[in-house]
Amino acid sequence: MPTVFIKTYGCQMNERDSEAVAAQLVAKGYSLAPTETVADVILLNTCSVRDAAEQKALGKMANLAGQFRRTRRDVVLGFMGCMAQSRGQGLIDQLPDVDLVLGTQKFHRAADYIDDLLAGRRQQIVDTAEEQGSEATIREHLLNGSTTSVPVTAFVSIMQGCNQYCTFCIVPYTRGQERSRRIEDIVAECRELVSKGTREITLLGQIVTSYGKRDYPVRDDKSAFVQLLEAVHEIEGLERIRFTSPHPKGYGDDLIEAYGRLPKLVESAHLPLQSGSDRVLKLMHRGYTRTRFLEIIAKLRAVQPAMGITTDIIVGFPGETEADFEETLSLCREVGFDNAYVFKYSLRKDTPAAEMPGQLPVEIIEERHARLLGLINEIGGRKFASLAGRTMQILVQGPSHRNAARLEGRTRCNRIVVFDGSERHHGQLLDLKITRAGSFTLYGDPAILNLD
């Protein structure tokens, strides 16, 4: 049977979509190629959030075509995901060697289309149509029976799309309107994973706090998303629940209170801020103010003082003044984020921000980016170093990426911890004493393992 190689750009949703496509192909008898050079099918799962991500995937495809088209004429080259959705046929016009363009509502059709292309029944396929029910099709996982590769942590897609229409963001156009899966469907998928050895589940969506709004009315003051968290929380054998990405406007008291009430919900929140200036937040159509954002953080910390808090920030939004930017700096100091992804504003065609006055020169964007990154690293570094000496619970995920002789796991607040352990710790929850903080990694003391 043919082999397939999938390269993924972008966010965890894209990683999850790629996994679902891989699982679908494996179920049909395809195998996964270790490298692109030996694959019969090469798929690039793309990201459109910033121009740089699009350029990377376009450059990669041009390289692949140049490299393989002459020597291995039958190799199938495909684009999937967000850029496939937004550019469609335009991708084939630009790169005629591309055989397949598969939009964000069509991942489940990948195997059939690839069969057709390999068999020569069709020459090129572009499918970016909307499809009702497509939100429920990202459900297959690559489960491998052997004990060492049981996925300790897994990602589960709970919804697709976003209706927030932040003025800079292309996601509502590439992913479509918000559509949520059924609670029982999601719980069944989680249960199946837990029965195979998964201990931690991350619920995924572009705006998970809007989950199920139209399908599940508020009940006992609990939003649909909190109802879903409660249902997943009941799964026996599941130890930890995470989710990403939420929107600050969805952090009602019901969700904040859930952190105190549901022990499996870990002390970790990724709360995208984007800007610390009310004026810019309004232009961005974010739906909250600086004061409200700070209030959410204070409430979260009141419920869970050890809460790890990370964020996304955009610098150089059109019209952002030095004073606006300084408000972002001061808010970061005030909150003390554990970490932040700092992005340079990237103009996305057909979004409202693309037409706004005051588009900033690249030098100003670069300069603010460097300044903010410096501050974030300084604050985050201090917080990170302060973890040394503490005892923290970790979930052991497998061999360390840097040194396979050691093991690594994550704390509840989502920090990586490396320690000397053995095979039988795989998938276990352990309390470790943190001896030292490196730049991105914590080191745990094996002598103080609660060995059982």
Ligand code: SAH
């Ligand atoms: N809720 C979604 C957001 C998608 S984009 C999710 O996390 O999947 C992720 C981050 O990219 C956003 O939070 C924002 O900080 C950044 N981003 C989105 N559009 C951008 C743009 N046009 N330029 C720069 N950064 C952008």
Ligand code: F3S
């Ligand atoms: Fe994008 Fe804003 Fe939705 S950042 S994904 S439009 S919440």
